[in-house]
Amino acid sequence: MVERILAVETSSAWTSLAVADDGVVIAEAEHHDARGHVEAIGALFADTIAPALTGPPVTGVVCGVGPGPYSGLRVGIAYARAVALAWQVPVVGVCSLDAVAAANRQPGDYVVAADARRREVYWAVFDPTGARIDGPYVGNATEIPTGLPVVGVPAHARDLITFLATRSASDPARWDPTPIGVELDDHGDGGARTARALTGRTLLTAQPLYLRSADVTVSPRASHPVTAGVTWT
Amino acid sequence: MTGVVILGIETSCDETGIGIVVGEELRANALASSVDEQARFGGVVPEIASRAHLEAMVPTIERACAEAGVALTDVDAIAVTSGPGLVGSLLVGVSTAKALGAALARPVYGVNHLAAHVVVDELEHGPLPESVIGLLVSGGHTSLIAVGPEGMEALGQTLDDAAGEAFDKVARLLDLPFPGGPAIDECAREGNPEAIAFPRALGGDTLDFSFSGLKTAVLRWLTAQHGEVRRADVAASFQEAVADVLSARALEACRCTGVDHLVVGGGVAANSRLRALVTERADRAGVQVRIPRPGLCTDNGAMVAALGARLVRTGRAPSPSDFPATSSMAVGEIAR
Ligand SMILES: [Zn+2]
Numbered sequence: 010m011v012e013r014i015l016a017v018e019t020s021s022a023w024t025s026l027a028v029a030d031d032g033v034v035i036a037e038a039e040h041h042d043a044r045g046h047v048e049a050i051g052a053l054f055a056d057t058i059a060p061a062l063t064g065p066p067v068t069g070v071v072c073g074v075g076p077g078p079y080s081g082l083r084v085g086i087a088y089a090r091a092v093a094l095a096w097q098v099p100v101v102g103v104c105s106l107d108a109v110a111a112a113n114r115q116p117g118d119y120v121v122a123a124d125a126r127r128r129e130v131y132w133a134v135f136d137p138t139g140a141r142i143d144g145p146y147v148g149n150a151t152e153i154p155t156g157l158p159v160v161g162v163p164a165h166a167r168d169l170i171t172f173l174a175t176r177s178a179s180d181p182a183r184w185d186p187t188p189i190g191v192e193l194d195d196h197g198d199g200g201a202r203t204a205r206a207l208t209g210r211t212l213l214t215a216q217p218l219y220l221r222s223a224d225v226t227v228s229p230r231a232s233h234p235v236t237a238g239v240t241w242t
Numbered sequence: 243m244t245g246v247v248i249l250g251i252e253t254s255c256d257e258t259g260i261g262i263v264v265g266e267e268l269r270a271n272a273l274a275s276s277v278d279e280q281a282r283f284g285g286v287v288p289e290i291a292s293r294a295h296l297e298a299m300v301p302t303i304e305r306a307c308a309e310a311g312v313a314l315t316d317v318d319a320i321a322v323t324s325g326p327g328l329v330g331s332l333l334v335g336v337s338t339a340k341a342l343g344a345a346l347a348r349p350v351y352g353v354n355h356l357a358a359h360v361v362v363d364e365l366e367h368g369p370l371p372e373s374v375i376g377l378l379v380s381g382g383h384t385s386l387i388a389v390g391p392e393g394m395e396a397l398g399q400t401l402d403d404a405a406g407e408a409f410d411k412v413a414r415l416l417d418l419p420f421p422g423g424p425a426i427d428e429c430a431r432e433g434n435p436e437a438i439a440f441p442r443a444l445g446g447d448t449l450d451f452s453f454s455g456l457k458t459a460v461l462r463w464l465t466a467q468h469g470e471v472r473r474a475d476v477a478a479s480f481q482e483a484v485a486d487v488l489s490a491r492a493l494e495a496c497r498c499t500g501v502d503h504l505v506v507g508g509g510v511a512a513n514s515r516l517r518a519l520v521t522e523r524a525d526r527a528g529v530q531v532r533i534p535r536p537g538l539c540t541d542n543g544a545m546v547a548a549l550g551a552r553l554v555r556t557g558r559a560p561s562p563s564d565f566p567a568t569s570s571m572a573v574g575e576i577a578r
Contacts, residue, residue: 047333051340051350051563059344079289080330083296084337090300091341095314217296223289239464241417241473 019085020077020105021163024049036061074102108168250547253335254327260306261543269310274298292330321550324352332567349560352578359507362545380508381406398449408453433478
């Protein structure tokens with residue numbers, strides 16, 4: 010049976026879809042517009058992916074789970090989860106930095122970095138086999154170890170296919186992902202540098218890698234000062 | 243399955259709603275809410291809501307299908323709120339709808355949340371006439387709209403706070419819990435609505451609303467108090483002012499458009515004083531008021547499915563594959 014995989018990547022400004030049969034990409038479509046993930050994903054699928062989906066059924070869905078800007082990330086993950094639900098096939102996540110690393114291997118240790126907005130970067134360190142050995146982190150670019158080459162290209166859906174190929178198709182754990190457990194390591198500076206859960210070539214559940222907490226910019230309600238002198242009856 | 247099966251997806255604020263309508267019958271209205279997570283902030287934090295939508299989506303779809311006795315492959319068309327609402331939240335629903343449409347090869351309708359609040363009453367009280375006025379009041383919107391056979395039109399809206407927001411803010415001043423609507427309604431039952439003459443705001447013949455002045459008036463009045471204050475009187479007087487303005491404007495909208503059906507929707511439609519006052523004034527004006535039950539008034543998936551069913555029934559073309567999610571969807575559009 011052909012292993013036919015739909016890959017969805019929206020962790021950068023790119024919206025990227027690909028279909029691969031036994032690891033060979035048979036169709037791919039991309040669009041570059043940071044604000045247009047949800048517009049693009051519908052059109053890319055309708056125009057390029059759907060026509061390629063004749064023949065064998067899709068057997069699994071893989072999506073990039075970031076780190077990356079959350080709204081776009083959620084568009085891709087929501088999409089991947091819903092098509093998998095409709096087709097009744099498994100869905101897994103891949104750390105998008107791992108996917109970039111798999112597609113851009115280097116002779117020595119190297120860093121993969123992506124824009125995290127707020128003048129920060131997401132980054133992780135990889136060994137020459139493409140295995141993540143440190144990170145992912147979010148923080149100031151000055152925190153990246155010096156002396157290592159930095160790969161700064163965005164993730165493409167076909168990189169997720171490349172990553173999957175690093176795991177044997179006969180591996181029974183191939184569609185058995187590890188739940189994401191990010192440790193939010195707040196250094197007292199508003200959660201700016203948060204890190205680190207998973208190293209190695211790990212398949213994840215299809216959940217966003219949130220490296221910042223949801224409420225960093227809001228504070229719990231305080232009681233209102235005007236009523237301080239009032240007794241309610 | 244007899245009748246067209248429509249799956250509706252609603253994610254415009256902090257409720258993840260999936261509704262399934264078969265023919266003209268509501269079969270499921272599954273809901274997941276992040277309101278408990280929001281309560282400690284006294285309002286909706288968009289990022290918290292967006293995260294919660296993504297986590298709730300698949301389980302809520304599964305729950306709705308089980309409740310309706312419908313498989314996803316039985317669904318004939320998908321409708322989803324395209325706007326207005328919080329963009330980050332809308333994106334989760336719209337992406338899910340497009341994915342289901344793509345995977346099942348079914349049409350997708352991106353619909354206007356406000357129109358859905360009106361059309362949902364067809365599930366409760368049967369077909370609506372061709373033209374109706376909608377008074378939509380919630381934490382996210384305060385709008386008077388006219389829904390006709392050709393489209394919809396905005397007649398009036400809030401210039402500042404939404405009605406539900408005013409309830410939340412005044413509840414906070416009164417040390418009542420979030421969300422403020424039910425808390426104030428409950429507290430006001432023991433109060434005198436004429437105890438304090440709060441302003442009604444915006445004179446003249448406008449159909450717009452403004453609530454920030456009213457909130458400020460409550461704040462000023464409280465600041466001037468010392469010692470014991472009857473909270474129920476403040477709550478009842480504030481609620482009276484809101485209900486007075488909303489019902490007067492709604493009936494004025496009916497009068498000046500010549501439309502004799504009024505649908506009240508949104509979470510604030512559950513307010514007991516608003517319901518009583520609107521009904522009383524409508525009776526006097528010869529206007530028929532339709533208020534869906536509370537579960538259909540607050541944001542839910544059934545309302546989106548109901549509007550989707552109507553669009554399919556009237557032969558509307560589905561939305562293009564690249565339709566967006568927008569915070570301020572033009573109120574003139576019923577669907578993309
Ligand atoms: Zn609403």
